[in-house]
Amino acid sequence: MTTADRERRRISARVRILLWLLLVMAVALASVAATTRSILLRDTGQRINNLLAQEAGEFANFEEQGFDPATGRPFTEPDRLLRVFLQRQYADLDEELVGLVGTPGAAPAQIIQQRDIPVALPLHKDAAARRRIFASPHPAGTLRRPAGEIRWAKVTVARYGGEPAAAFVVAFHPGREQARADEVFQVLLAISGVALLMTTGIAWVVAGRILKPVRLVRATAAQLxxxxxxxxxxxxxxxxxxxxxxxxxxxxxxxxxxxxxxxxxxxxxxxxxxxxxxxxxxxxxxxxxxxxxxxxxxxxxxxxxxxxxxxxxxxxxxxxxxRPDFVTPEPVQLAELTADVYVKARTLGEQDWVLAEVADGEALLDPQRITQAMVQLAQNAVQHTAPGRPIRIGSRVRHGHVELYVADSGTGVRPEDAGVIFERFRRGAARRGARGSGAGLGLSIVKAIAEGHGGRVRLCGTEGGGATFVLTMGTLTTLEEAHP
Missing domain, CATH: 1.10.287 (Helix Hairpins)
Known part of the structure; x- marks a missing residue:
């Protein structure tokens, strides 16, 4: 993909700002609308519950304390009790007050209803709904049916002698109240849509004016x-x-x-x-x-x-x-090369120099470059290892590749520095104050020498503390296994 293609596919900061602003506003406005609808539905539910509890409580008090106006004595017949009470009530528009008289477990044989209400299927005309409410052991509940939801409360009328069981039922049809909450929700969504359109235009103009100096910065930077x-x-x-x-x-x-x-x-x-x-x-x-x-x-x-x-x-x-391609490979005896490196390195400091292992065989390497890299690693080890502490130098053959390494027992390399210490003119924080610190080219030279041999240099931890630098070479001739 060319630079021109990437420029065409790149989304400008102006568009990204606008999209993020619209996304945040859309989420915020939708949350406000949904929260408003939820609050309205919750308030509606609380009002319905209070109404049902009030009506049921009034009937329970009337049953306990009321008198038949025809006789002046307490009620003895459930149907008479229900008729007198319903005649004295005035229900809300979506409220239905019904008296049911019958046998428990069966459909009510007699229905005493106060008035018709403007719903698709009132309770007093729905035999299945009446049967379920009349037979329910609960004093209140919600009945969901295809014709609409019913919230109800029931008070069972005490029996008198052999009179059939009866119940007073107050039912509320919340469909109209819920529809009103849905209408408010839809209005809020419509207003939110208009607000988003207005915000889009305003934000586009404002973002352009804000980012105009940024475009100037970009144009100037491109000329550098x-x-x-x-x-x-x-x-x-x-x-x-x-x-x-x-x-x-x-x-x-x-x-x-x-x-x-x-x-x-x-x-x-x-x-x-x-x-x-x-x-x-x-x-x-x-x-x-x-x-x-x-x-x-x-x-x-x-x-x-x-x-x-x-x-x-x-x-x-x-x-x-x-591209630091500056190596001149030639057949080299690994044992002799490792010994020469060891002899030269141990004059660099008073540390405890250890020739850990030596590989036998011949490899295609540039001896001066390898010596340069190993001595540089040894010098780094001296700078970060206290006198008398061990520094190990060695060579080995693993998986067909030559490895030469220097392992110190010093302060080690911090994880955040491990990715930059091989870059040119870069040093880890711990190395800036080390004695004998150079300009930050030593490890970059080591890296260039390793890559010039088709290999690499890697940093490992040393058991007991410290750092181990390993040169892995990929250009090989006849080799034998390493000897400790």
């Missing part, structure tokens, strides 16, 4: 290059966008200083290291003594100076090139 870091973004006003421009300009200042420091470091490294190398080489080559030990020392020191000369070139290469 590594060679030209002098451009700055104009700052207008005192709002957040102006603060963003100031922060971006401050970042450009730091970036420009960082590039200048990098170039200065490369120039200084090339100048400062070449001169002492040349002087030391000249003095060593003019030495006149010829003991065998001194000759070996001269060979090692000369070899080390050659390696240091190449470090200067590597610094320049790492600072200026993207």
């Amino acid at each position: 290059t590594e060679q030209d870091l002098t451009r700055r973004i104009p700052v207008h006003g005192h709002d957040d966008v102006a603060a963003l421009a100031e922060t971006f300009n401050a970042m450009l200042d730091r970036l420009e200083r960082a590039f200048a420091a990098q170039r200065e470091f490369v120039d200084d490294a090339g100048h400062e290291l070449r001169t002492p190398i040349t002087i030391v080489r000249g003095h060593l080559e003019l030495m006149g003594d010829e003991p065998a030990e001194r000759e070996e020392t001269i060979r090692l020191v000369t070899d080390e100076l050659d390696r240091m000369s190449r470090i200067v070139e590597d610094l320049l290469l790492l600072a200026k090139a993207e």
